[in-house]
Amino acid sequence: MNFYSLNKIAPNVSFKDAVIKGLAPDKGLYFPETITPLNKEFLNHIEDFSNQEIAFEVIKQFVADEIPEKELKEIIGETINFDFPMVSMEENIAALELFHGPTMAFKDVGARFMARCLGYFNKEEKTTKITVLVATSGDTGGAVASGFLGVTGVDVVILYPSGKVSDVQEKQLTTLGQNITALEVNGSTFDDCQAMVKTAFLDEELIANKNLTSANSINVARWLPQMFYFFFAYKQLKNKQKALIFSVPSGNFGNICAGLMAYQLGLPVKKFIAATNVNDIVPNYLETGIYTPKPSKQTISNAMDVGDPSNFVRILEIFNNDDEKLKKVLSSYSFTDKETKQAMKEIKEKYNYIADPHGAVGYLGLKKQGIDANSFGIFLETAHPVKFLNVVEPVINETIELPKQIKEVIDKEKESVYKNFKV
Numbered sequence: 001m002n003f004y005s006l007n008k009i010a011p012n013v014s015f016k017d018a019v020i021k022g023l024a025p026d027k028g029l030y031f032p033e034t035i036t037p038l039n040k041e042f043l044n045h046i047e048d049f050s051n052q053e054i055a056f057e058v059i060k061q062f063v064a065d066e067i068p069e070k071e072l073k074e075i076i077g078e079t080i081n082f083d084f085p086m087v088s089m090e091e092n093i094a095a096l097e098l099f100h101g102p103t104m105a106f107k108d109v110g111a112r113f114m115a116r117c118l119g120y121f122n123k124e125e126k127t128t129k130i131t132v133l134v135a136t137s138g139d140t141g142g143a144v145a146s147g148f149l150g151v152t153g154v155d156v157v158i159l160y161p162s163g164k165v166s167d168v169q170e171k172q173l174t175t176l177g178q179n180i181t182a183l184e185v186n187g188s189t190f191d192d193c194q195a196m197v198k199t200a201f202l203d204e205e206l207i208a209n210k211n212l213t214s215a216n217s218i219n220v221a222r223w224l225p226q227m228f229y230f231f232f233a234y235k236q237l238k239n240k241q242k243a244l245i246f247s248v249p250s251g252n253f254g255n256i257c258a259g260l261m262a263y264q265l266g267l268p269v270k271k272f273i274a275a276t277n278v279n280d281i282v283p284n285y286l287e288t289g290i291y292t293p294k295p296s297k298q299t300i301s302n303a304m305d306v307g308d309p310s311n312f313v314r315i316l317e318i319f320n321n322d323d324e325k326l327k328k329v330l331s332s333y334s335f336t337d338k339e340t341k342q343a344m345k346e347i348k349e350k351y352n353y354i355a356d357p358h359g360a361v362g363y364l365g366l367k368k369q370g371i372d373a374n375s376f377g378i379f380l381e382t383a384h385p386v387k388f389l390n391v392v393e394p395v396i397n398e399t400i401e402l403p404k405q406i407k408e409v410i411d412k413e414k415e416s417v418y419k420n421f422k423v
């Protein structure tokens with residue numbers, strides 16, 4: 001499958017080159033040349049297929065023959081070797097838990113898939129060593145570090161703002177060793193780290209000497225596997241025969257954009273809701289038709305503190321830039337930290353369920369939309385609450401038991417390269 005740049009200047013490239021490059025040379029995001037709906041028979045019998053089989057059906061047209069079937073199936077098998085359970089709240093609302101991977105963040109799936117694709121391309125052709133450079137405000141770094149650990153031919157450098165990620169998140173970034181280097185930038189914010197990464201990508205001398213790529217959701221190999229979640233949900237809910245409404249806590253809009261791709265592939269969904277915190281660029285756009293990026297505001301759902309969501313252009317492309325068509329399928333609502341905390345309390349009290357702040361924003365999206373008796377609402381739980389202990393524990397007034405993935409990492413020795421940030 002070939003991919004074109006949404007800036008329409010750079011030449012089209014193969015899946016492989018899109019994965020290796022990340023962003024097109026004209027700074028556009030890559031988008032597939034064609035999207036072919038899946039076979040109706042397959043969708044009508046989805047419950048007969050394993051998650052691995054479903055994932056293969058969903059992704060194969062985008063990879064095409066660039067990774068042979070056998071190897072692609074192996075990559076998928078290793079990527080999704082954990083569960084995606086649906087936890088019921090009330091009669092027609094459930095949480096889809098996407099946090100059962102090694103770092104307990106939904107980003108594990110994209111990071112693991114991308115790492116294995118790069119590993120495959122490197123093994124086949126002995127491409128020059130690739131360096132993945134990524135800035136993180138928390139969850140991306142851990143998922144990327146774990147996903148890429150031990151992949152030959154790939155070095156990973158993760159920049160993070162010293163003192164600004166949670167203890168659990170820091171341990172996940174700094175305790176792995178091998179091909180993973182954590183660069184702790186003193187006196188910086190996430191935006192500073194992000195700006196440093198961007199500067200590196202514009203440095204002609206550096207990019208002439210190093211094969212640099214990024215591992216955020218602009219990369220097609222991180223973005224596209226997120227389609228799987230929506231099919232896994234459909235598989236679990238199909239026999240209810242209700243119209244599905246997905247509420248996706250959104251920051252960079254990669255996950256919801258993958259949901260809208262699943263819709264293009266024929267997944268029967270009535271509505272998608274992009275639920276945001278006060279970084280409300282997209283809700284504003286849907287209301288006014290004007291896209292106004294702003295500096296990001298800090299919130300308790302900090303993985304969604306994004307003031308210029310990069311994947312939104314892909315969403316516009318899916319709908320051929322037709323806002324009326326888009327608005328029939330997508331709604332977007334914004335919520336404050338106060339509302340988010342209130343929702344976390346409500347979820348605990350009503351359903352005895354502990355939601356993390358991002359999942360709680362998703363829940364609020366469903367409540368705002370309203371779910372009638374013929375519909376079924378799913379909010380995506382994108383991280384385990386333990387990843388945001390400082391926020392969650394005081395709100396629910398309870399200590400959260402550490403899951404085994406976290407226990408394993410918390411007592412390990414931190415190792416980082418410490419640098420002072422100079423303006």
Ligand SMILES: *Cc1c(COP(=O)(O)O)cnc(C)c1O
Pocket residue numbers: 105106107139140217249250251252253254255256303304358382383
């Ligand atoms: C990254 C992240 C999000 C936002 O996902 P996008 O694809 O960037 O919209 C939501 N919740 C958590 C926990 C995350 O780590």
